[in-house]
Amino acid sequence: QVQLQESGPGLVKPSETLSLTCTVSGGSVSSSSYYWSWIRQPPGKGLEWVGYIHYSGSSNYNPSLKSRVTISVDTSKNQFSLKLSSVTAADTAVYYCATTDNYYYFMDVWGKGTTVTVSS
Amino acid sequence: QSVLTQPPSASGTPGQRVTISCSGSSSNIGSNTVNWYQQLPGTAPKLLIYSNNQRPSGVPDRFSGSKSGTSASLAISGLQSEDEADYYCAAWDDSLNGQVFGGGTKLTVL
Numbered sequence: 001q002v003q004l005q006e007s008g009p010g011l012v013k014p015s016e017t018l019s020l021t022c023t024v025s026g027g028s029v030s031s032s033s034y035y036w037s038w039i040r041q042p043p044g045k046g047l048e049w050v051g052y053i054h055y056s057g058s059s060n061y062n063p064s065l066k067s068r069v070t071i072s073v074d075t076s077k078n079q080f081s082l083k084l085s086s087v088t089a090a091d092t093a094v095y096y097c098a099t100t101d102n103y104y105y106f107m108d109v110w111g112k113g114t115t116v117t118v119s120s
Numbered sequence: 121q122s123v124l125t126q127p128p129s130a131s132g133t134p135g136q137r138v139t140i141s142c143s144g145s146s147s148n149i150g151s152n153t154v155n156w157y158q159q160l161p162g163t164a165p166k167l168l169i170y171s172n173n174q175r176p177s178g179v180p181d182r183f184s185g186s187k188s189g190t191s192a193s194l195a196i197s198g199l200q201s202e203d204e205a206d207y208y209c210a211a212w213d214d215s216l217n218g219q220v221f222g223g224g225t226k227l228t229v230l
Contacts, residue, residue, distance in 0.1 A: 008192055037219075038208075039165075046122060046221060046222070046223045046224040047157070047221045047224070048163065048221065049210075049218060049220070049221065051218075060217065060218065061218070062218050062221055063153035063216055063218060073142065076144055080196075090152060096164055096165070098196070100219075101170070104151075104153050104155070104171050105152075105155070105210075105212045106155040106170035106171070106210075107155070107157075107165075107167060107210075107212075108167045108168055108170070108176060109162065110164040110165055110166070112163075114165050
């Protein structure tokens with residue numbers, strides 16, 4: 001059973017880069033069956049898809065965030081990561097990592113989420 | 121403004137059947153499958169329905185999904201107090217080339 005755990009700083013200053021890591025256990029980030037996704041949820045609001053990566057390196061990002069987002073995968077550490085540059089208060093959210101079926105795009109395993117606050 | 125449209129709230133009494141709608145367009149629901157997620161207070165979302173009407177292992181058969189044209193619905197029968205949660209629909213959008221979510225529906229069990 002795959003399990004996911006997000007980690008990273010809980011506080012980021014405006015204009016800096018948010019960096020989060022998702023550690024995969026019980027499975028391999030090199031699985032061809034999955035995309036590895038990031039989703040976020042601002043306080044009191046709904047879910048927003050950030051993007052995904054496949055172990056092969058192919059990726060896809062939310063068009064509204066594309067210019068600021070990079071998702072990468074580290075097969076040696078069985079992890080994938082999110083970098084979001086030039087953050088503002090609007091990027092304050094709970095960030096989740098999740099597995100994504102690479103045909104029907106459903107997200108069937110989620111991490112518990114990590115709260116990131118953008119503030120000086 | 122979410123790409124998929126859901127009612128912000130729904131309610132029902134224990135034992136009742138409730139439905140939650142999700143409206144989209146030809147580029148998302150009209151051409152791709154719909155997935156539903158349940159988010160209990162303070163927890164991560166959980167996959168409830170995938171590929172329009174499939175239940176993952178462990179999801180009670182009280183939950184069912186359907187799709188017609190550019191709309192989808194989630195039905196919950198035999199409503200229970202533990203069903204009180206936020207429910208989100210989602211689908212791939214071919215025009216945006218990305219995953220889109222509904223704004224979420226808060227279900228209250230009266």
